[in-house]
Amino acid sequence: MNIAHRKAQCVLLVACHSAFATWANDSPTVMEEVLVTAQKRVQKLIDVPLSMQSFDAGMLEASLVRDLTQLMTVIPGASEGLSISAGQKQYQLRGISGNNVADPTTGYYLDDAAFFIYGQAYAPVGRSFDLARVEVLRGPQSTLYGNGSMGGTVRFITEQPNLEAIEAHARAAWAGTDGGASSYYLDGALNLPLLRDQLGIRLVAGTERLGGYHQDSAGDDDTNEAELDNVRASLLWRPVDSVDVKLLFAHDVVDQEGSASLSSLEPPVAVAREGDFNDRSYDLFAGTVVWETSIGILTSTTTWIDHDTSALFNGPFPIAPNGILQAHFDTQGEALNNETRLTSPADSKSQWLVGLFYSDTESTDLNKTNIPLVLPQSVQTRASEAISLFGEISYPLFDGRFIPLIGLRYFEDERDTQISSASSQPEQQTFESVNPRFNLTFSPDDKSNYYINIAKGFRSGNFNNPDVCALHRTPVAAGGGGLPCEDSVDSDELWSYEVGSKLSLGGGQFGMEATAYFQDWRDVRQVVQYRGLFQDYQVGDAEVYGVDFDLAWSPPTISGLSLRASVNWNQAEFASLDEDIARASGMRAGDRIPLVPEWTLSLIGNYYWPVTGAWLGQVNVGYSHVDEQFGQFGTLEAGDSRDLLRARVGVDNERVGVWLFGSNLLGEDGAIYVQNPAQGLSFFTQDYPRQLGIEVTYRY
Numbered sequence: 035m036n037i038a039h040r041k042a043q044c045v046l047l048v049a050c051h052s053a054f055a056t057w058a059n060d061s062p063t064v065m066e067e068v069l070v071t072a073q074k075r076v077q078k079l080i081d082v083p084l085s086m087q088s089f090d091a092g093m094l095e096a097s098l099v100r101d102l103t104q105l106m107t108v109i110p111g112a113s114e115g116l117s118i119s120a121g122q123k124q125y126q127l128r129g130i131s132g133n134n135v136a137d138p139t140t141g142y143y144l145d146d147a148a149f150f151i152y153g154q155a156y157a158p159v160g161r162s163f164d165l166a167r168v169e170v171l172r173g174p175q176s177t178l179y180g181n182g183s184m185g186g187t188v189r190f191i192t193e194q195p196n197l198e199a200i201e202a203h204a205r206a207a208w209a210g211t212d213g214g215a216s217s218y219y220l221d222g223a224l225n226l227p228l229l230r231d232q233l234g235i236r237l238v239a240g241t242e243r244l245g246g247y248h249q250d251s252a253g254d255d256d257t258n259e260a261e262l263d264n265v266r267a268s269l270l271w272r273p274v275d276s277v278d279v280k281l282l283f284a285h286d287v288v289d290q291e292g293s294a295s296l297s298s299l300e301p302p303v304a305v306a307r308e309g310d311f312n313d314r315s316y317d318l319f320a321g322t323v324v325w326e327t328s329i330g331i332l333t334s335t336t337t338w339i340d341h342d343t344s345a346l347f348n349g350p351f352p353i354a355p356n357g358i359l360q361a362h363f364d365t366q367g368e369a370l371n372n373e374t375r376l377t378s379p380a381d382s383k384s385q386w387l388v389g390l391f392y393s394d395t396e397s398t399d400l401n402k403t404n405i406p407l408v409l410p411q412s413v414q415t416r417a418s419e420a421i422s423l424f425g426e427i428s429y430p431l432f433d434g435r436f437i438p439l440i441g442l443r444y445f446e447d448e449r450d451t452q453i454s455s456a457s458s459q460p461e462q463q464t465f466e467s468v469n470p471r472f473n474l475t476f477s478p479d480d481k482s483n484y485y486i487n488i489a490k491g492f493r494s495g496n497f498n499n500p501d502v503c504a505l506h507r508t509p510v511a512a513g514g515g516g517l518p519c520e521d522s523v524d525s526d527e528l529w530s531y532e533v534g535s536k537l538s539l540g541g542g543q544f545g546m547e548a549t550a551y552f553q554d555w556r557d558v559r560q561v562v563q564y565r566g567l568f569q570d571y572q573v574g575d576a577e578v579y580g581v582d583f584d585l586a587w588s589p590p591t592i593s594g595l596s597l598r599a600s601v602n603w604n605q606a607e608f609a610s611l612d613e614d615i616a617r618a619s620g621m622r623a624g625d626r627i628p629l630v631p632e633w634t635l636s637l638i639g640n641y642y643w644p645v646t647g648a649w650l651g652q653v654n655v656g657y658s659h660v661d662e663q664f665g666q667f668g669t670l671e672a673g674d675s676r677d678l679l680r681a682r683v684g685v686d687n688e689r690v691g692v693w694l695f696g697s698n699l700l701g702e703d704g705a706i707y708v709q710n711p712a713q714g715l716s717f718f719t720q721d722y723p724r725q726l727g728i729e730v731t732y733r734y
Contacts, residue, residue: 072169072189073426074178074333074387075377080536083439083475083485085172085549085582091193094162095205095731096654097638098680098695100219100242102160102188103721107658107678108636109170110582110602114706115629116666117718118295119312120244120260121288122156122343127172128553129578129606130185130528131629133560133667135570136416136496141175141183144190144284147320147337150182151367152418152449152494153397154341158190158316159286161264163205163221164238166191172582173551174491174530177441177471180391180422184491184528192282193223195234195270201225202734209727212701213302214247215256217725232273238266247723248292248304257304260290280322287315293345294718299703307348307358316341330382334374341367341397353408360404367397386427393420412455420447420494426471435478441471451497458500460521465495467525481538492527493559498569506564517562517614523570528555534582545586553578558608560628560667564618573667574611576627580604594642599635606630619668628669629707631661648687655681665707674704678721684729691731698724 068079070088079088087109089099099105106112106125115124116134124132125140132139132155142149142158149158162168168190175183204222211217221240228234246259269281290313292306322335343365351359375389395418402411426441450462471489503519534549557572584600606627616622626632635658642652657679662672679700684693698721706718 070167070169071191072171074375075331075385076380080481080483080538081477083437083473083483083534084487085532085534085547085551087170087584088167089170090167091162091165094165094168096640096652096682097656098654098682098697100162102157105160105162105168105170107660108600108638108656109172110584110600110634110636111172111580111604112170113629113631113634113660113663117706118156118345119288119290119293119314120262121159121286121290121314122312124155125157125188126629127170127186128551128580129604129627129630130491130553130555131627132185133628134568135493135559135561137493138182139185139493141179141181141187142190143179143187144318145192145280145282145320146322146333146335146373147282147318148180148371148373148391148393149318149339150371150393150395151339151341151369151397152395153365153399153416154343154367156314157188159262159264159288160188160190161221161240161242161262161286163240164193164203164223164236164266166193173487173532173553174489174528176445176467176469176491177424177426177443177489180424180443181420181445181447181492181494184493184526192266192268193236194280195227195236195268196225197227197229197231197234197270197272199225199227200734203732205729205731207695207727207729209245209695209697209725211245211247211722212724214723215245215259217245217722217727218243233271234269236268236270238264240264244290244722246291248296248302248306250292250304251307254308257306257308258290258292258294260288263287276326278322278324280320280324282318282320282322284318285316287313289313295709296705296718299705302703310346310348312343312345314343326379328379329376330379331377332374333377334372336372337370339367339369341365341369351405354403354405359409361409362400362402364400365397366400367395369393369395371395384427384429386425388425389423391420391422391424393418410455412453414451414453414499416497417450418447418494420445422446428473435476437475437477439471439473439475441473443467443469445469445492445494447494449495449497453499456499456501460497460500463495463497463522465525467492467494467527483536485532485534487530487532487534489530489532490527491530492525495525496523496559496570497521498523502567502569505567506569517564517569517571517618518612519569519571523559523572524557526555526557526559526572528553530554543588543590545584547582547584549582551578551580551582553580558627562615562619563666563668571612571615573608573615573621574623575609576607577609578604578606578627580606592641596640598638601633601635603633604630605632620670621668626664628664628667631663631675633659633661635659645685649685650687651683651685653681653683655679663707665709669708669710671708671710673707673718676702676704676706678702682729686731689733691729693729693731694727695729696724696726698722700724 130139171187175187219242242262244260246256248258250257265285271279295305320337325332371393377387399414403409424443428439445467469490476484506519507516532551555576682695
């Protein structure tokens with residue numbers, strides 16, 4: 035890594051998400067354009083007419099962003115939602131929280147490979163080492179990214195093999211945990227050109243231990259230790275200049291003792307007992323062919339995913355052996371999908387794309403206990419076969435100052451489920467959706483972009499257990515009628531209306547982005563608890579108003595200093611609720627949507643200076659505020675507002691770096707949210723306690 039590259043990293047801390055990426059020269063500080071592929075073509079970030087950020091490897095490394103959980107703390111309007119363990123987490127964007135329904139509301143992609151299995155709503159772990167960048171698209175992206183992207187989309191863009199040179203880099207770190215066990219991580223990457231300019235491979239591997247700090251019910255300390263291992267391999271073959279063939283393999287494993295759930299915050303006492311665990315693993319294989327032809331760029335990506343989660347829960351139960359109920363939950367899923375699209379040539383005046391997406395997924399849930407005569411084994415299988423046709427077209431008017439765009443996606447999904455413990459089975463269903471997008475961009479010059487974006491988002495339907503539904507529908511004498519539970523649950527959808535601007539000011543010293551939006555969410559799907567059992571419901575309608583503001587500044591009078599501020603405010607509330615559901619849950623129209631904070635704020639400052647020779651010093655300080663949020667639907671108690679401070683300081687040259695770092699420096703120990711599903715309270719904390727550590731990096 036040369037000096038110019040490290041200078042680019044410093045600017046990226048504040049500018050990568052605003053429209054500018056690298057240093058044009060040393061003095062004055064000027065920021066150049068970031069290139070992204072959010073709209074499935076290469077564009078300057080300032081030219082993309084929607085709200086998004088792009089974080090490159092330098093920003094992620096310097097800001098202590100090692101995974102998706104840490105990244106979400108610097109995204110305006112984003113937050114962590116339901117969290118079962120270190121490997122099973124959900125996130126929301128712009129107030130559209132998934133609440134543990136079978137499909138997520140945020141879509142995830144690894145390069146062009148869709149990370150999606152019906153029945154698995156949790157996000158990928160998303161470790162950031164050796165990624166080229168992470169793109170976060172806010173607002174519904176259903177036209178280009180389909181089912182599950184109604185709140186937004188996160189794209190992990192891997193570093194591609196270099197066909198010309200051998201490369202290697204590594205990092206190792208150790209950190210002490212306040213009140214808990216120590217942590218460490220070790221990551222490495224190796225790039226090998228196998229046939230110069232034609233064939234190359236890139237290998238990445240990492241391991242991390244998160245030291246535990248929970249106490250279990252027996253008084254044992256540090257019981258929630260987690261181990262995370264990942265391997266990634268990329269092969270690039272370029273037989274001719276116009277054709278790229280890419281193969282990608284990704285393997286992630288997360289094994290955790292206990293879970294993320296706490297019955298007490300001070301001290302942190304776990305709900306989990308001795309022997310409890312939550313494990314998750316998945317393998318992803320993807321093959322992509324990119325062919326540049328005279329009529330356009332043809333891209334076809336086929337993906338296969340093998341996914342497994344396993345958990346053991348021990349709890350008191352009078353008639354169980356030794357008075358302890360052991361419940362084991364295991365889910366196995368597979369997915370095969372393909373996207374093939376044709377995109378207009380880069381120099382075409384009219385920009386267009388057309389595509390076809392096919393997905394075939396299956397998953398099996400196995401639940402069993404140590405008292406099968408009382409609580410028998412249950413197996414549920416889910417199957418989904420979906421096809422989508424999509425396209426977009428834009429054409430510049432008035433010398434390119436105005437660019438209207440129209441897009442459309444047709445989606446059809448045939449779904450089925452079988453539940454071994456149910457006396458009857460839900461009928462197979464076909465869910466359909468038509469999702470348009472309308473956009474108008476006004477660019478008076480190459481330093482400004484004003485846009486209006488109107489888009490529809492959706493999520494496919496789901497099934498309930500007919501026997502549990504029958505129980506939910508049964509009236510309770512003291513509480514009135516039952517709930518309107520249906521064996522199959524239709525799609526929910528939303529319309530989003532957004533106006534925004536992206537500006538480069540002061541000769542490139544300032545980058546500013548401002549957005550205002552309104553989202554009309556119809557037939558909102560939430561998991562509702564009744565009589566101690568959960569089912570999927572369309573609870574009513576919701577409305578989300580919000581404002582995003584991002585500002586990046588590199589003062590010309592202070593060489594090496596860059597600053598960034600981003601903030602989101604939103605009013606995310608239920609406009610109406612089903613009367614029976616409101617009565618049973620205690621929720622009312624006007625209540626906030628679960629798992630959505632009203633305010634999020636992120637401040638990042640970065641400063642670098644010459645030390646001696648090729649050595650540069652660098653300090654980065656980041657602060658995030660996440661407002662309080664409510665737990666799962668029906669929980670009427672809010673969690674805590676949280677203030678998270680992190681810092682990193684050190685020196686590096688072209689090869690070696692030594693860094694001191696700290697996370698959660700304010701010792702924040704509040705709850706992300708309070709969960710009160712049936713009886714008692716469970717708290718979920720934001721992160722591990724204060725950590726102080728040292729990191730060493732090496733690059734060849």
